Amino acid sequence: MCRAAANRLSEDDERRRIYVLGMGNLGRLFAVSLAKLPNRPPITLVVHRPGLLEQWRSNPGVVLHPPSYLEGQKDTDDDSSRITDFDIEMWSEAPPPSGQESTEISNISNLVISTKAQDALKTADWLRRYLGPESTVAFAQNGMNKLWPPYGAIYNDARHPSTSAERASPQWLACIVTHGVFSIGPFASVHASLADVVLGVVGDDDLAAPGQDSYLVQQIMAASQLNARWAPRHELWVLQLEKLVVNCIINPLTAILRCKNGALFVPGGESAVPEIIDELLEEASSVLRTLVLHEIENGTIFGQDGNSGTDKDALVERLSFKSLRAMVYRVGELVKDNNSSMFQDASAGKKTEVGEMNGWVVEMARYLESVGATDGGKPISVKTNEKMVDLVEKAVPLSKDELNSHFL
Ligand SMILES: NC(=O)c1ccc[n+]([C@@H]2O[C@H](COP(=O)([O-])OP(=O)(O)OC[C@H]3O[C@@H](n4cnc5c(N)ncnc54)[C@H](OP(=O)(O)O)[C@@H]3O)[C@@H](O)[C@H]2O)c1
Structure with missing residues (x-):
């Protein structure tokens, strides 16, 4: 699978890098919130349409307006809400248009999947050769996550089979998001209602699940704008x-x-x-x-x-x-x-x-x-x-x- 980047990737530690896949409303909320962390991780935004990469090149940055935007209706290009310090890549099976550099995706340590619900597991499945037991994947959709019982174990056995007592699948997490965010254009949203995120482990087998210790969980919980708390699996x-x-x-x-x-x-x-x-x-x-x-x-x-x-x-x-x-x-x-x-x-x-x-x-x-x-x-x-x-x-x-x- 190929990736095309709009800017050169730095040599940041890949273990800390967080990929946010799906740059709609929740993708913007997660990316901006994580980018505001004091010792912030490197963050790569993942898109799937060439037009968005072009758009970023001409006007880089993610804008997430506060709720007060609704009262003031300020200019959508107000730079105070724009964060530009992201890497961005387009991931696709198809090679990029001629003249554009592309490389194979490498192993993914931390991934937030912020697509619509019907695309979420499909996307994790599409990326499965870059995901392993060292990966943590957080799903941020409404609806029941597809990795809950009874299907989680069947999926893991089929797609990430384990030959030992060790888990071979990624650490799967689900985030229940009650924030309200709506779009006002590409890479621009309004964080209209500030609420919270509850996250925890999903999946049928819980073998050696690191749970709250994983790097991605710590980063999500530390991002104050997300207002996240951990919940045990049954809750x-x-x-x-x-x-x-x-x-x-x-x-x-x-x-x-x-x-x-x-x-x-x-x-x-x-x-x-x-x-x-x-x-x-x-x-x-x-x-x-x-x-x-x-x-x-x-x-x-x-x-x-x-x-x-x-x-x-x-x-x-x-x-x-x-x-x-x-x-x-x-x-x-x-x-x-x-x-x-x-x-x-x-x-x-x-x-x-x-x-x-x-x-x-x-x-x-x-x-x-x-x-x-x-x-x-x-x-x-x-x-x-x-x-x-x-x-x-x-x-x-x-x-x-x-x-x-x-x-x-
Ligand atoms: N917005 C909210 O306030 C809110 C609150 C709580 C929960 N949720 C839930 O969170 C989920 C996401 O909602 P949202 O409002 O963020 O939706 P959204 O704005 O439509 O964002 C989803 C994004 O994922 C992109 N995408 C789809 N497949 C992709 C792929 N293979 N690679 C890269 N990007 C891909 C879509 O691009 P294209 O459109 O170009 O295909 C779109 O930009 C939904 O389940 C929703 O119900 C939303």
Whole structure:
């Protein structure tokens, strides 16, 4: 695989170098936050379109405006928010246009993958010959990471097989990001809502996982703008399930109705939206509770971190319809003035992440059915989530009345 660079790479220690792959909103947030560290690591931004390399050559720098930008609407080229001290490379299977220097990628020690969810594991897989047990890879997507059980172990066995008791796969991390960042152009975003990052280890086998000791984890936790904290694997898994539920409600409905988040939670009227929210929540709760009980009985997540005595009832209660509903309405109030990312992607005619959100709920229900797991003896229904996937993928905006007619 080739890499083309816009500037000469220094001879910085490759062990410390952090590659940030996917220079969209979260890529910019991670790159800028890491660049502000006092003893900062060398950072390489990885893009996949030649146009971005050209753009960087003519106007280098990543701009991440603070939330105050929204009030002042300052000039987007204001240099006070521009950070230029990055290396940049384009990674591609294809050789670069003639006249451009390119080299083979070398082993990667630290990688942040900040693509959309549907591209994340595909990208790690594409890079697998440069990743090994010495590598740490942090995924920063919404949705459930694909390396969680039950598929993580299958992936690692197939792609990073180990011939000894030692782990041969990279240290896989997931970051749950609650910051809000939106784009105002190439390499330029607004950090509109300051929140936090929770990170920890994913994957099915946890063999000798260095966890918090890894260099990348230390750097992410030290970057004050990210406001990151570490979570043990079982807690990270549950947090990611809860965040998924919020995304499964707010994202598809705002994408279909092309509305701000808050419009979903307006009480009264003839709208079927509150009922659709409840149906989505019932289905998600049924899948999640069944999954958690199945995992407690058969899986590895709750047997680790010294938490084998997990309070099953408390966990089932945390994922009950009532608790998830309260959480979704609480978050809905906090983000009522925002446009969800799925709404933005749908409006821009881009592929959305609905397959990774509601699509994941549907696939997980099928998986649970395939292993004979039921919700207290009842089959799991996910027809409203299936409908959401279908409507979002059709990409036709609907009014609330038109949406109602799909559910009558
Ligand atoms: N933005 C937020 O506030 C926020 C908050 C929490 C979580 N998230 C989640 O974080 C993830 C990223 O969101 P985002 O807003 O940063 O999306 P985004 O702005 O679309 O950024 C993704 C970037 O990855 C690039 N990319 C895709 N494949 C690549 C490859 N093989 N090599 C290099 N670059 C590649 C894309 O380039 P092209 O578009 O040119 O293909 C795009 O620039 C999503 O899962 C989102 O749900 C976002």
